[in-house]
Amino acid sequence: MNLETVKRVKKSKPFTVIDAVIVAVLAALIGVISWLVFRAPSAETVVITENGVSHEYSLGKNAEIKLEHMTVHIKDGYVWVTDSDCRDGTCEHTGKISRAGQSIVCLPNNFVITINGKGDLDWELGRQ
Amino acid sequence: MKKLPLSKSVCMKPAGAPKRGERNDTRRLTAIAFLVAVALVVSLIESALPSFPLAPGAKLGLSNIAPLFALIMLGVGDAYAVMILKCLLGATLGGGLTGLMYSVPSGLVSLTVEIVLMKLVFDKMSVAGISLVGAVAFNAMQVLMASAITGVDLVILLPILMAAGLLAGAFTGLLTYYIVKKLPYSVYGSAVG
Numbered sequence: 001m002n003l004e005t006v007k008r009v010k011k012s013k014p015f016t017v018i019d020a021v022i023v024a025v026l027a028a029l030i031g032v033i034s035w036l037v038f039r040a041p042s043a044e045t046v047v048i049t050e051n052g053v054s055h056e057y058s059l060g061k062n063a064e065i066k067l068e069h070m071t072v073h074i075k076d077g078y079v080w081v082t083d084s085d086c087r088d089g090t091c092e093h094t095g096k097i098s099r100a101g102q103s104i105v106c107l108p109n110n111f112v113i114t115i116n117g118k119g120d121l122d123w124e125l126g127r128q
Numbered sequence: 129m130k131k132l133p134l135s136k137s138v139c140m141k142p143a144g145a146p147k148r149g150e151r152n153d154t155r156r157l158t159a160i161a162f163l164v165a166v167a168l169v170v171s172l173i174e175s176a177l178p179s180f181p182l183a184p185g186a187k188l189g190l191s192n193i194a195p196l197f198a199l200i201m202l203g204v205g206d207a208y209a210v211m212i213l214k215c216l217l218g219a220t221l222g223g224g225l226t227g228l229m230y231s232v233p234s235g236l237v238s239l240t241v242e243i244v245l246m247k248l249v250f251d252k253m254s255v256a257g258i259s260l261v262g263a264v265a266f267n268a269m270q271v272l273m274a275s276a277i278t279g280v281d282l283v284i285l286l287p288i289l290m291a292a293g294l295l296a297g298a299f300t301g302l303l304t305y306y307i308v309k310k311l312p313y314s315v316y317g318s319a320v321g
Contacts, residue, residue: 005200006316009308019257026264034287
């Protein structure tokens with residue numbers, strides 16, 4: 001390194017053809033990532049299934065749904081459960097879910113909440 | 129002239145008449161200290177400016193010129209030294225030690241990317257090109273670290289900050305290139321002995 005590198009930098013050009021290629025590749029990558037990230041929230045629904053009966057709610061619309069065994073909150077794109085009367089409280093411990101494919105399950109009450117959506121972002125990013 | 133690792137030369141050399149290697153190391157130390165100091169001042173000034181409305185936390189990152197400059201002028205080890213010192217002292221002075229958890233891994237990843245590119249494809253790729261790839265890596269790593277540490281899903285910031293990194297990295301890289309180009313050889317000579 002040292003002076004040789006300085007010499008090489010001094011002789012080099014401010015921009016090269018390879019730079020342009022790299023910039024194009026990075027711009028495409030950014031485009032793909034933003035497409036994945038931003039299309040996800042469109043038309044996502046929260047499906048609450050209790051004893052085999054399903055009700056659908058919009059993830060985009062804030063709501064507080066009081067059910068027999070618990071309260072389901074939908075707020076700012078997040079879904080979570082409070083006031084569960086079952087003793088293991090798994091549904092409450094699941095915390096807040098917000099992405100298509102995530103779910104909150106309560107086995108004792110035969111109760112499932114899932115978020116459905118067209119954009120399976122979680123699958124594409126290798127998460128569940 | 130063979131370079132000695134900094135720590136060895138600073139801690140283990142006996143006192144006495146300066147040898148050639150020692151003087152070289154003193155000059156390198158001075159250059160590192162100077163670059164870190166400049167980086168700190170620049171980043172302090174920059175953090176006082178208002179940030180861009182679209183991308184929270186996005187900065188021009190002018191202080192990133194320092195590690196890149198150290199990489200060109202001094203070498204790989206010294207560039208890492210400048211980067212780590214810049215992060216540590218920056219966090220101490222600028223407040224917020226939590227920032228270290230983001231800035232140190234991001235800085236190391238981006239500098240490593242830049243070093244690999246510098247070794248493998250420099251000349252074919254310009255300093256500006258290498259700098260912008262490093263800046264994109266820096267910002268991407270920062271978003272991932274922030275997501276991992278806070279537990280909040282911040283991927284939505286990823287494309288915005290990567291695009292910001294692309295522009296800022298190209299700008300700082302170009303600036304570094306012109307600084308290296310315009311400075312006379314005597315400056316480097318006095319720094320590397």
